[in-house]
Amino acid sequence: MKNLFIIVFLLSLFTLSAQTAIPLSRNDFLQKVEQENVDLKISSEEVLVAKGDFRQTNAVLLPKISVSYTGISTNNPLMAFGSKLNQRIITESDFNPDLLNNPSQIEDYATRFDIQLPLLNFDGFHERKAARAKLESIEYQNIRSKDYMMFEAEKSYMQLQLAYKTLEVLQNSRGVAQENKRLAENAFNQGIIQKADMLSSEVRLLEIKNQIQYAQSSIQNISNRLSIMMNDSILKVMIPADSLRIFEAHSSLKEVSDQRKDILAMESVNEAYNQQMKADKMSFLPTLNAFGSYQLHNAEIFKSTASGYILGAELKWDILNGTKRFGKSYKSKSEFEKSKLELEQYISESRAEFDEAKRMLGDAANKLQLTSLAMEQSKEAFRVRRNRFSQGLERTTDLLIAEAQYAQKQLEYYATIYEHNAALAYLEFLTKE
Secondary structure, three states: OHHHHHHHHHHHHHHHHHOOOEEEOHHHHHHHHHHHOHHHHHHHHHHHHHHHHHHHHHHHOOOEEEEEEEEEEEOOHHHHHHHHHHHOOOOHHHHOHHHHHOOOOEEEEEEEEEEEEEEEOHHHHHHHHHHHHHHHHHHHHHHHHHHHHHHHHHHHHHHHHHHHHHHHHHHHHHHHHHHHHHHHHHHHHOOOOOHHHHHHHHHHHHHHHHHHHHHHHHHHHHHHHHHHHOOOOOOOOEEEOOOOOOOOOOOOOOOOOOOOHHHHHHHHHHHHHHHHHHHHHHOOOOEEEEEEEEEEEEOOOOOOOEEEEEEEEEEEOOOOEOEHHHHHHHHHHHHHHHHHHHHHHHHHHHHHHHHHHHHHHHHHHHHHHHHHHHHHHHHHHHHHHHHHHHOOOOOHHHHHHHHHHHHHHHHHHHHHHHHHHHHHHHHHHHHOO
16 A cells, blocks of 8 residues: 555656646736736627627617619509609500509619608617616726736735645655654664654655645646636646745725726616616607608619609607506616615625725734744744654654644745735725726
């Protein structure tokens, strides 16, 4: 069993070493994420979709122009007589009742230009404003999504730093454990300690090797996640060019601002509902639209000898459309009121989240002092016990416990640095406008 574990461990080391670790600085990583991240590109495309929806509302202001070309062949009495009128070829003989009732087949080719111009569409004006507010909301959401992605990228890079720091501590512990195992074997050969004590040092070494294997797997997993964030199709093992260190809090950190992009996005959504509610109310008013048509007719294809035009305006008022408009107006008003409540709740939750993040940062700062002191104390305790053990004055189990505590306190200290930096990054994210 022991030999099997050693073989698996050596294979894992070979697999990791076979993949060349790529140095990656924090600034380069964040820059690549900002430029290449797929989620950010998708978010940008959503903005373009919203812009397309908004441009469709230009129909409320701009005319609709169309051109058509049609050709017919008919002996329908009404159509035949009308076609001759459009072609301006009516003669006295065409009023013969027999010809009117039984006309010969006639062909008519018409070119038609149509224009429709909205003049007064009060509901359309407010629908356009609602679309504009929706576009602004998505633009704000896009900015906030980018801020969040950069926060996640920052945190992932710190996780990679912590993973390598963990591996460094464990590798140092492995060296110490190997030396302890050598001392224990010498002591056993001299009859100073029991075989169980010697085996305990061997078990401790195997435990550390197992932890190293997990640390290497963690490095590969985090590296893969960083590669995906950078939209790198080839997954690589990354090594941070910047070492793990304690970040200092900026004095510019403030309270949650009303100008934060996600809050502005919620306000824009609220405004969109407000404008939609007004549009539904305005749908009860009449609409006024102008229209025009210019036509060219001929009995032969691709020729035009007769023309005519139509100009007009339509004032339309839908007095009653069942209860559809009443229900729609009631619904939009309820959605607007709901949106206002959601905005108030979101702001309250954001401020509570900010207070919690400040406490997290304070707790992490206090924990940093404690873990730093504990690490120094465990280091000194391990040094003393190791000296005593080499003189035969300390048991093997006490030495192993001291070594394990020292390694554990180092890991706790570096994990606390990560917690502190992550809490600070999160606080900066919450206060960013």
